[in-house]
Amino acid sequence: MTVSFTKYHGLGNDFILIDNRHLPQPIVTPEQAIKLCDRNFGIGANGVIFALPRQEQADYTMRIFNSDGSESEMCGNGIRCLAKFIAEIDNDNKTKYKIYTGAGLLGIELQPDGQVKVDMGQPKLLASEIPTTLGIGNGDEKIVNQTVEVAGKSWSVTCVNMGNPHCITFVENVIDIALEIVGPQFEHHSVFPERTNTEFIQVISPNYVKMRVWERGAGATLACGTGACASVVAGVLTQRNENKVTVELPGGCLEIEWSTTDQKVYMTGPAEKVFTGVINESIISS
Incomplete structure (x- = not known):
């Protein structure tokens, strides 16, 4: 064949x-x-x-x-x-x-x-929709600034489903993240029954962020479109960025907007x- x-x-x-x-x-x-x-x-x-x-x-x-x-x-x-x-x-x-x-x-x-x-489309924000067992356990709450233990450290995470599951954490400098070590531990953590993509975000300004990503099933990649979308949503939920943001990834930039009119997320890129x-x-x- x-x-x-x-x-x-x-x-x-x-x-x-x-x-x-x-x-x-x-x-x-x-x-x-x-x-x-x-x-x-x-x-x-x-x-x-x-x-x-x-x-x-x-x-x-x-x-x-x-x-x-x-x-x-x-x-x-x-x-x-x-x-x-x-x-x-x-x-x-x-x-x-x-x-x-x-x-x-x-x-x-x-x-x-x-x-x-x-x-x-519209992001899904409830624990049962991610899915994750983080939170109080009934699945109908948003996971915003929740704590999870990974690689011997406590991380504050926000979870978003953009058609697939994402766990977002905000850091001082994305370069300092040992992605190959912590990425797999996030992906396979027991609180994510279907595994998860993980984004590490450094906020440069309210409309510009840097991102590194460990993708579920693919590992470290140069870019992740759903991850960029999820990260902007997480930034809005945690009051770190505006609803229209340039996301800089290792491979280049994506323009992401979480519309205030229809609540959909729009991604533009090459x-x-x-x-x-x-x-x-x-x-x-x-």
């Missing part, structure tokens, strides 16, 4: 995009995705994204396997890459799409300057095509 693919990245968060419109299920298995994402023996990526047939009112359905073979509900940088990818394979000058994801139906708009704006190719059967065979 050979499979055509296109490699894209969003601020260095890179993905293998596959045209899967002919079948309702991914044509690559999670085990094969692990091999494809390997940066030494495969193509190399943070995940594999499939453009599947439409569901409900959507133009396409998105599914994503992380580099560890787990499946995410959606991915902010990935959905921008998917938008550029489907615009290329459709080749019809369309600029607006509706994409069905594990986080629901999301709207995407290709901007004239090459940026991609995504309607990320997506770049890297190369195309064909997956050799020997790479993904057992």
Whole structure:
């Protein structure tokens, strides 16, 4: 079996995009995705994204396997890459799409300057929606400035679900965080039954923050779109930043707005095509 693919990245968060419109299920298995994402023996990526047939009112359905073979509900940088990818394979000058994801139906708009704006929907803030067992235990409270013990230290965290779970903590300097040590311990902490993405945020000004991220299923990455969205929401909840913020990640900047009118979060950022190719059967065979 050979499979055509296109490699894209969003601020260095890179993905293998596959045209899967002919079948309702991914044509690559999670085990094969692990091999494809390997940066030494495969193509190399943070995940594999499939453009599947439409569901409900959507133009396409998105599914994503992380580099560890787990499946995410959606991915902010990935959905921008998917938008550029489907615009290329459709080749019809369309600029607006509706994409069905594990986080629901999301709207995407290709901007004239090459940026991609995504309607990320309303954040979920209750403990049961994250999900997390932090809080008083009934699941119907927001997790804002709660304490959790990780790596022998007490951290003040705020939790937000942007289609996938996020745990945000504000720090003096993001460079000082030993990400490879504390990141996995946050991800697999017992208070997060479905694991979690973790963002470490340094507030530079009310409308500019720096972020480092440990992604669930992918580890340290150069950018995380849902994480940037969740971090801005957490900053508003803890009165650290405004509702419209530039988020600086290791791979570049995203513009995030938590709208005061419809309570939705809007993310704007780039997506770049890297190369195309064909997956050799020997790479993904057992």
